Amino acid sequence: MKNEISIGLLGLGTVGSGVAKIIQQHQQDLHHKLGAQVLIGKVLVRDANKDRLSSLDPSVFTTDIEEILNDSSLDIIVEVMGGIAGAKLAIEKALRTGKQVVTANKDVMAEYGHDLLKLADAEKCDLFYEASVAGGVPIIRTLEDGLASDRISSLIGIVNGTTNFILTKMKKENMSYEDALAEATELGYAEADPSADVDGIDAARKMVILSSLAFSTEVHLDDVLVRGMKEIRDGDLELANKFGYTIKMVGSSTKDEDGIEVSVEPIFLANSHLLASVNNEFNAVYIYGDAVGETMLYGPGAGSLPTATSVVSDIIAACRNLQLGVNGKRVHSAQHERVIKPETKCFAKYCHRLLVNDEVGVLSKMTSIYSKHEASIQSVMQSPAKQVGKAELVLLTHQISRQQHLDVLSDLEGTASVISHYRIEGEETV
Amino acid sequence: MKNEISIGLLGLGTVGSGVAKIIQQHQQDLHHKLGAQVLIGKVLVRDANKDRLSSLDPSVFTTDIEEILNDSSLDIIVEVMGGIAGAKLAIEKALRTGKQVVTANKDVMAEYGHDLLKLADAEKCDLFYEASVAGGVPIIRTLEDGLASDRISSLIGIVNGTTNFILTKMKKENMSYEDALAEATELGYAEADPSADVDGIDAARKMVILSSLAFSTEVHLDDVLVRGMKEIRDGDLELANKFGYTIKMVGSSTKDEDGIEVSVEPIFLANSHLLASVNNEFNAVYIYGDAVGETMLYGPGAGSLPTATSVVSDIIAACRNLQLGVNGKRVHSAQHERVIKPETKCFAKYCHRLLVNDEVGVLSKMTSIYSKHEASIQSVMQSPAKQVGKAELVLLTHQISRQQHLDVLSDLEGTASVISHYRIEGEETV
Incomplete structure (x- = not known):
């Protein structure tokens, strides 16, 4: 001693x-x-x-x-x-x-x-x-010790305070992205060069650390699908709200028999999900374990x-x-081989927001593209666009693979322009 | 090995x-x-x-x-x-x-x-x-290890799943207390004899354990102020909602230079507080630490x-x-003497719901009782009661001591009957 x-x-x-x-x-x-x-x-x-x-x-x-x-x-x-x-x-x-x-x-x-x-x-x-x-959130310790006995099947987290602050200001105070970023910078939540935060790189690094630990495997930065805040277009927050969702920059990581899937992107998160109530600069990680079920840790992400x-x-x-006298006695070696799930096996619901010519038959032309890829549509909403002669289509899909989602988006080119698209998490409330 | x-x-x-x-x-x-x-x-x-x-x-x-x-x-x-x-x-x-x-x-x-x-x-x-x-919530470990470096100033938690389930059903589905309890029993969330849960004893025991650990002192069950769900009257949930609050059975524990204060009771919790979004049978503990600020752990309370x-x-x-070979090496001895805070030093805002005779001068008579005890009133709302010739008064106080609160309630006797009363936590949102 x-x-x-x-x-x-x-x-x-x-x-x-x-x-x-x-x-x-x-x-x-x-x-x-x-x-x-x-x-x-x-x-x-x-x-x-x-x-x-x-x-x-x-x-x-x-x-x-x-x-x-x-x-x-x-x-x-x-x-x-x-x-x-x-x-x-x-x-x-x-x-x-x-x-x-x-x-x-x-x-x-x-x-x-x-x-x-x-x-x-x-x-x-x-x-x-x-x-x-x-x-300030003891997430590493919780994964190592508190849930040591469980098998984690999925993690979903708000792990970047800067982008969560910006999105909260945009939603709650109708601020523009630029104004919200300026306020984040002024309060010291955003760096002079905010790109690592707003482009999702910072969150991706954290998801690499969490996923490696949760799944006892070696996840690399290249394994993470990263989409930044610039994917969010004017009107998207209102659109999400109309369907009972909140747009959050979320890191997700899941593991099943087909492998691991890790992403950081803005998603449509059901308002009923506790993570949707995590606001301002706060961070939270929602954990799904085989035995424990659902747990969440919440707290300050920085400072x-x-x-x-x-x-x-x-x-x-x-x-x-x-x-x-017992330093260095933890087992850090990965228990499992790193297997990254192919995009044909990554399933989710999606929202596609499209700009199309406002003409007879356009809806049928659109939906036939979805049919071709066996991408099942849950709902379609058509509304006039600001541009004369154009209409906006919002399609919500049922569960489809990420490959189907990408194939549809790629095939839509020429017929429609994709304004924005989001993965959907949680059950909508309205 | x-x-x-x-x-x-x-x-x-x-x-x-x-x-x-x-x-x-x-x-x-x-x-x-x-x-x-x-x-x-x-x-x-x-x-x-x-x-x-x-x-x-x-x-x-x-x-x-x-x-x-x-x-x-x-x-x-x-x-x-x-x-x-x-x-x-x-x-x-x-x-x-x-x-x-x-x-x-x-x-x-x-x-x-x-x-x-x-x-x-x-x-x-x-x-x-x-x-x-x-x-399933690793709260003991978090207090022992994750926040080992911090000084906890206060804990506030939903630590009984049964009562949280009942209150959620009453609020979200307008169920009666009896129906909600019956459903909780059917789902296995409530015991055949639910009194330990609904009377707050179960939660009080958990608060003894958490407070002892968080404040490194020996808290006893007798130290806990306990009020059960029977304190909640018809119309209270709607009343809370009108002011931007949710009624939750909450265990609270705070420590300052005057000592420790531990309670379990139904309170008015601001809807903007993350704990107010913790629903159904889930548990959560919200921790305020000097350095870390605010953190919360959320998860299943039983099962x-x-x-x-x-x-x-x-x-x-x-x-x-x-x-x-290092079992039994934790220091469990309490670092601090147990000092329970006197009620003159326990400060909070309160809501008092009173039934009075609907006659001229009643409001003045009431408010003079508050003045006598220097209990500052934030707002008063008067509405007709169901009983003819009676009116309901709802008074929200500013910060007053628990002693002032009790003195006022006691002095009101004869002039008004107290339908219900609640401590208020968090800033109201409307």
Whole structure:
């Protein structure tokens, strides 16, 4: 049993300063839980002389990452510096020198998580990454421990706070996409370059991490179907609402005997689904398990203190293991071969919104294309379009395969232009 | 490292048979996770000769609990027999003979949890009880590990599925209380004697367990203010709805510098609060943490397989500890003295629904009573009552203490009769 556990903190930005704050303010609680003092031994910063609000002793600051990685008095390395290449190297080196590692870095975990976890296993070190997905929501731990006994069949989550904030503002306050994005940027929910968020890349990375864990298999970023917010057209939110749905940027992941299917895209989500009530910058992950049925975890997706909470919970887990001498004992190897489901086996209902010439026989011409691909239609709604001589058709399908959906859309070309299309989740309420 | 871990299962009812089923069906997954086979070595049943659907070898059945508790080949005792005195004795004996214990028994944990956890610590054994609160929802683990780094300031939860089912039916389908209860009984959500559920005792026990853990202090059942569903009068649901609220049976627990406040009662919950969207038999616990902000866990509150999922996740945790030789290393001692907040320090908004004589000056007489106790009124709504010569007054207060609330209600006697009264949580939306 150690009396002191020493942390090397790589980065003192938004999350890093939150971690430092929690550790300093919770000294007594930590001592009660661990029987040891948890100290911040060294902190990597960009400029060691910069005035800082934190009450850390200035002697702990260094601009030299090697000084931290080579310091044998440090027990745990906390990587909250961001970026990919440098962070990956730092994690590798820390593990190779027998240090426990906690990271909040979803980019690294999505791209190199499988390798890094194998390295951690080989080096008998802990590698914890709770904060990499859905900031303050303990989703990794729940999948690893809380639902350890269950077989997860599907996950559906709002795992990007920026896009959820924008969509909430668009729906509840009739804001334009541009205005909602501007407000998200002003409040610090969106980055200066918001493309990773609005294009769905950020959410896709999180779905790689969650899917790999939930299905005990190695899912890669390339396996994820990604469609961003730009697929949403004027009038789509109202259209969804008319049918009892809310448009949400949702990450989905399902597994059955045909394989795994992972996607991030704006979908029509039934208003009756609890996930449709998750608003603003909040995140939530809805889990379907064979035995447990349906569960959901909800909470802040980002922010200094919420994310730092997850990081420090990981630090506590690593400290407990240190005190017991049982670090690196988790089994991280994938239990199952990675099998990605072909699009002929991915079934869903879809909404197709089409612009057609307003002329006799157009509906019959349309529906014959659906028939040709055996894509069964649940309902068709025709309304005049803004353009003279044009009409809008909204078709809701029954369950069809993604291949059928794509074949229909492709065959419609020439006869209709596709304004937008959505997968549908949950039962409509009106 | 063991090659086999052997379980003694006390009880083969709803939960016990779910546990047996999951363990048998997930042999491969368990072996992958633990590097050992998990076997069910002995099962306590009422009648060893009864035909059972389970595929367990009949030789494992016994009607003699001592045969299980004295069996030194068993590593883990799983108590899913229910009841209080016998279950408590069994858990004590198991711990005293060095066995790890997993229980789903909220009654025992609410009444004797503090003592049993101390005994487990003394005997260096694990005592896990995830399934005792909110069946399939991993709330214990989240409070212990996921939010280990945070200070919880308040919990508010729907922790009884029966009453939530009844209230959902009453609200959404305009059912009477009696019809909704009958349907709950038919579906197996309510017991033959539903009083523990509808009177709030079941929820109070769960709040004792959650509050003790969240605040690291010894909360007792007597500390909980309990009001049951019978406090809800005809017309209350519609009244709540008119103001933008939903009536939910809610367990609340808050801690501040004045102490702890724990209650179970029907409240007016703002429709905008995510908890108000938790319907049917589902449970959810909403957690406010200093650092994390707001998080919520949602899932099935009962049922064979959901509850068994939590039990088996606990079994896996105990197995992991067995494999590492680190059982009984959790700190369970309370960090803080138990201080229950006086009613003069418990602040909330309230709704008072009163029946008064429909005569000149009655409103002034009423409001003077509120003034006398410095209880500030936010709004008053007067409407004709069904009884001739009577009127109904609905008063919503600003924040007042529970003591003020009680003083006002007591002083109203003689002038008005109190039809019903509710604490209000969350901001109204209309």
